[in-house]
Amino acid sequence: EPEVTQTPSHQVTQMGQEVILRCVPISNHLYFYWYRQILGQKVEFLVSFYNNEISEKSEIFDDQFSVERPDGSNFTLKIRSTKLEDSAMYFCASSEADGLQETQYFGPGTRLLVL
Amino acid sequence: AQSVAQPEDQVNVAEGNPLTVKCTYSVSGNPYLFWYVQYPNRGLQFLLKYITGDNLVKGSYGFEAEFNKSQTSFHLKKPSALVSDSALYFCAVRDLRSHSNYQLIWGAGTKLIIKP
Numbered sequence: 001e002p003e004v005t006q007t008p009s010h011q012v013t014q015m016g017q018e019v020i021l022r023c024v025p026i027s028n029h030l031y032f033y034w035y036r037q038i039l040g041q042k043v044e045f046l047v048s049f050y051n052n053e054i055s056e057k058s059e060i061f062d063d064q065f066s067v068e069r070p071d072g073s074n075f076t077l078k079i080r081s082t083k084l085e086d087s088a089m090y091f092c093a094s095s096e097a098d099g100l101q102e103t104q105y106f107g108p109g110t111r112l113l114v115l
Numbered sequence: 116a117q118s119v120a121q122p123e124d125q126v127n128v129a130e131g132n133p134l135t136v137k138c139t140y141s142v143s144g145n146p147y148l149f150w151y152v153q154y155p156n157r158g159l160q161f162l163l164k165y166i167t168g169d170n171l172v173k174g175s176y177g178f179e180a181e182f183n184k185s186q187t188s189f190h191l192k193k194p195s196a197l198v199s200d201s202a203l204y205f206c207a208v209r210d211l212r213s214h215s216n217y218q219l220i221w222g223a224g225t226k227l228i229i230k231p
Contacts, residue, residue, distance in 0.1 A: 004158070006158075031217070033217065033218075035219075041223075042221045042222070042223050042224075043159075043205065043219075043221040044208075044221075045217075045218035045219065045220075048217035048218065055217055055219065056217045058218065091158060091159060095157075098217065100147045100166075100209045101164070101166040102145055102162050103149070103164060104161075104219065105161060106151070106158045106159035106160070106161075107158050108156070108157055108158035108159050
């Protein structure tokens with residue numbers, strides 16, 4: 001069964017450093033998402049992406065965040081200058097189409113720790 | 116504003132007994148409801164969803180969920196629990212009238228522990 005994959009599984013970085021989180025969505029999916037979950041808190045939506053453009057973003061997704069589909073398979077989340085509060089589990093997801101009924105399929109997550 | 120509540124942080128069930136994980140929602144329009152499960156060190160796995168039609172939805176691993184519009188609930192159920200069902204369960208919702216077509220709104224999660 002096709003799966004969303006994410007690398008790395010864990011990332012430790014110093015405050016102020018840039019990090020890139022990588023995702024490979026399911027191959028025939030066209031819509032991509034990033035969510036995060038700070039320890040002990042709810043999963044929060046960050047951004048959705050389609051046709052090489054951001055479709056929607058939350059208030060959390062400020063100027064320090066960016067997303068990119070650099071090639072036909074990868075989907076990346078870049079945090080330009082990490083802060084302590086960026087420490088969280090970051091989940092990538094993909095769906096075949098848009099629409100409220102569509103299921104989003106999630107990767108295993110990248111646990112980011114900012115020191 | 117849309118919201119999802121999972122009133123129980125943890126549910127303990129003996130193996131072989133029926134289990135229920137509760138979820139209630141608040142949306143301004145018709146809800147689209149989802150259940151996901153997270154096993155340790157794994158991602159969020161889709162279990163089932165309610166879009167329209169039959170209020171009883173069947174999903175993966177023998178789970179089912181019942182949509183109750185009057186009680187704004189979407190409780191997850193299984194007739195006979197397995198130890199391997201022990202995991203973290205998340206309820207999520209999308210709303211027809213929301214400005215957003217994409218994002219899922221999540222509950223806080225319920226830890227399900229099945230004891231042998």
